[in-house]
Amino acid sequence: MNDLARRPAVARVEPHAAMTAAVDGDAHRPDAARRAALACMVTLAVALGVGRFAFTPLLPLMLHGGGLDLRHGGWLASLNYAGYFAGALSCVALRIPHAKIVRAGLAATVLLTLAMGLTQQFWIWAIVRFVAGAVSAWTFVFASQWGLRRLAQLDANEWGGVIYTGPGFGIVATGLLVSAAGGLGARAGWIGFGLVSAVLAVLVWKTFGEDVRAPASPPTSGAANANTPATPAAEPGARHVDAFWLVLLYGVPGFGYIITATFLPVIARHALPGSAWPDLFWPMFGAALVVGALVGARLPFHWDNRLMLAGCYVLQAVGIALGIVWPNAAGFSFGSVLIGLPFTAITLFAMREARLLRGEHAAALMGYATAAYGIGQIAGPLVAAPLAAATGSFSPSLWLAAGTLVAGALGLVWRTRV
Structure with a gap:
């Protein structure tokens, strides 16, 4: 589609909207933007960094404790x-x-995180992990929409990247805590993470005291309009086609990264027995994720989100390949960084594209895209765990994941040319 066709129309700013903005006070906007972004960051750290990804560093402890084998671990994932x-x-x-x-x-x-530590029954774990997945999706989609809308109202879209550093901070914290206190076992880890999450939830609870309403008129700055259009200007048919391909191709990295993200500590411990390095690769992934989110948010708003997504897919494919062809501390370190750097940048660019296509009504499209991502994540462990058990290696699954990411990148480049 022509870039000019994809560019949103600039809505006329009514006098009362301008007066409201003036009364709101520029002096208060930085504080309000910072508060909203940090609250969403903490929310994603809890919902994703703990609710979803604490399972990754705790999985080796659950396997070591004898209450779980690799196949059942794959089912839980x-x-x-x-x-x-x-x-x-x-x-x-x-x-x-x-x-x-x-x-x-x-x-x-x-509550769900605490429940993982208060039982050893697999069927209860299975229910808890399923419900936790649904909760993390709801929280992610609506915290994203709430935060991006709030920042748009404040004309502070540059804070958007801060929101998506939340999962990275959560991953770093859970990885380092498991590394430091892993001797206490998986049960203590789950309960500890639940208590820490409770404290964080209390800290941000007040910020979400009132819902953010859609503004009557969008901000007038170029950056704001490029990032959060109120009404897409492209033809409806073209928007539907673009939305379809966004959903389909956003599912690719769900499969592409998840095998590494689920089994990285297990893979690294198998490749480097007795080494202290395997406990550090997951925090490296999280730290790179934070950097990638901040850098991604600083890239020019007029750059095509689809091309930036394609570049992110290629980076993750290279990161996966490094762990296969260079299975040592250096290979896993560089691989973790390359997989982590684009992780939440992918989410940021995809959510921007959804808002570009649907404006203030983007939550539904975000939900469909997130669902496609979820399909890829479901398939990943179901393919990887049995294949690894049958072959004694994760390499075949990892090569498949890397190839899928490259194919997705090519699809995104193609969409920018039609």
Whole structure:
């Protein structure tokens, strides 16, 4: 599609909107933007960094404790991603104010995380991980929409990257804590993460006290309009086609990264027995994720989101390949960084594209895209765990993941040329 056709029309700013902005006070906008972005960051750290990804560093402890084998670990991972898929699809039908959903998601994540440490029954774990996946999808979609809308109202879209550093900070924290206190076992880890999540939820609870309403008129700055259009200007048919391909191709990195993201500590411990390095690769992934989110948010708003997504897919493919062809501390380190750098940048660019196509009504498209991502995540562990058990190696699954990412990148480049 022509770039000019994809560019949103600039809405006329009514006098009363300008007066409201003036009364709001420029002096208060930085504080309000910072507060909103940090609250969403903490929310995603809890819902994703803990609610979804604490399972990764705790999986080796659960396997070592004898309560779980690799195949059942793969089932737990896939059930979590199946819940994520179901939750993402249900976002389309939810009509509850976004802030209330975010609050409910925080509370539910705390309870579900504690539940993982209070039982050793596999069937209970399975239910908890499925529900936790649905909760993380709801929280992610509506915290994203709430935060991006709030920043658009404040004409502070540069803070958008801060929101998506949340999962990275959560991953770093969970990885380092498991490394430092892993001797206490998986049960203590789950309970500890649940208590920490409760404290964080209390800290941001007040920020989500009121729902953010859609503005009557969008901000007038070029950056704001490029990032958060109120009404897309492209032809409806073209928008539907672009939305379809966004959903389809956003599912690719779900499969592409998830095998590494689920089994990285297990893979690294197998390749480097007795080494202290395997405990550090997951925090490296999280730290790179934070950097990537901040850098991604600083890239020019007029750059095509689809081309930036394609570049991110290629980076992750290279990172996966490094762990296969160079299975040592250096290979896993560089691989973790290359997989982590684009991780939340992918989310940021995809959510921007959804808002470019649907404006203030992007939550449904975000939900569909997140559901496609969830399908990829469900498939990843279901392919990897049995294949690894049969062949004694994760390499075949990892090569498949890398190839899928390259194919997705080519698809995105193609979409910019039609």
